[in-house]
Amino acid sequence: MSRQLRVDWPACRARGLCHEVLPDLVDLDEWGYPLVRGPVTDDLLADAQEAVRVCPRLALRLIDGR
């Protein structure tokens, strides 16, 4: 099953830890907010879970499907 990293946009404050933990999947835009590049593949799953865990705003969730 494909998993997606979803941003809770009102909660996000562009702290950028998701990019540090998961640079292969998360870029930052010109204001520092995450740009999630695609679904979470199996090889990125552990890092994605880490990104969810370390977000200081608790603004990331891993969700199933689209």
Added chain:
Amino acid sequence: MTTYLDPHHTVRTDDARPASPVPIPTRVTVEPGPALLAGIEHGASLGAHRRQYGELPRLDRDALHDLVGRVRLRGRGGAAFPFATKLEALRRGRRPVLVINMSEGEPASSKDAALALTRPHLVIDGAVAAARALHARELHVVLPGDRPAAATAMRTALAERDDSVPVHSHVATPRFVAGQAKAVVELLAGRPNLPVTSWKPDAIAGHQGRPTLLSNAETWARLGLLVLRGEREYAAVGTRDESGATLLTLSRPGADPLVREAAYGDRLRDHLPAHAYGRPALIGGFHGSWATWETMASARVSVPGLRGLGVALGAGVVLSSPAGQCPLTLTSQVVDYLAGQSAGRCGPCFNGLPALAGALGAVRDGSGGPVRVTQLATLVERRGACAHPDGTVRLVRSLLGTFAAEVSAHGEGRCLEASRLRVVPVTAREFAS
């Protein structure tokens, strides 16, 4: 003066926000129409309503579902979502909450206000019929915050009735994004009337975690008409594929907007005021798309028909750009306004929409090209809790796609619309001499 918080907790005043180039009207003209607006001359009272339509029949859940499925009732809030699908999604097992959304934050739309003023009991009957069929726990009515006459008319109508379902009314914050479904559910909960991230559909867990059925006022009025008149009479208007009619709000320069009811299948041009002829129009409102006159001249009032032409009817706004008004300049003013209407909660919208408005302003002034506009559009799209950035991007992209020649002209310091006007005084002088 009111204040609100941006994501970084600094305070901005509302006064600093750009005004809408189309003001929220203080008056609206409503013409009698073939379905909802038939008989409006008899007044908006409950007595007049019952004389015209009789008592509200009782339906059970299955009968309601069959009825809306057979006429293929679609939502009139903008997305044209099938009402039957919405009913199917409504989680069973807990009594649902029903919501009449009349907030109408779009300045160019006045159809919900028109319904409040002329047809409040059709709106309420539709919701009450559904409340009975679904054993709803309560009915919420969300009134517009910046259209006091419409809000008063709805309150008056509610006070005339004695429905068994408990009814609660709320007043929306006067803001473009306040009518978005999640923002409305926030308002019902007593929190700021602003969008939040939706993790579960409202039909599953909306107000207080209950299954919530939220629809636009016109959708409820269509349902009311359907229940009161029956399928056959309802479907006597419209086409075989699209039953019924839909409300349009037509802009008129220097006059009140006009709300008309068009049967599906009608030629769009037959409903337009004279000044709109030969002119492009913004269809679907500030989150809508530009259509050239050639497109409009051939268009029928039809959700799939207009979609086929690349235009979404949305909530039925047809905002014509009158002669002499440059569509690029108007769009730039609209985007300035929309940028200021961001709830300010989602970073890409809060930062990106003002940047997008600035980039489009540069295109208008000839100081910047459309490349930056396109880049910013991609950057804000689908990156917010609500569809405000997406709708703004739709408008901007349709401008660039529809008026490529005007965009190029502005890049060279010219304006095609203004050049066209310059012909007029020369001709007038020739005639005078």
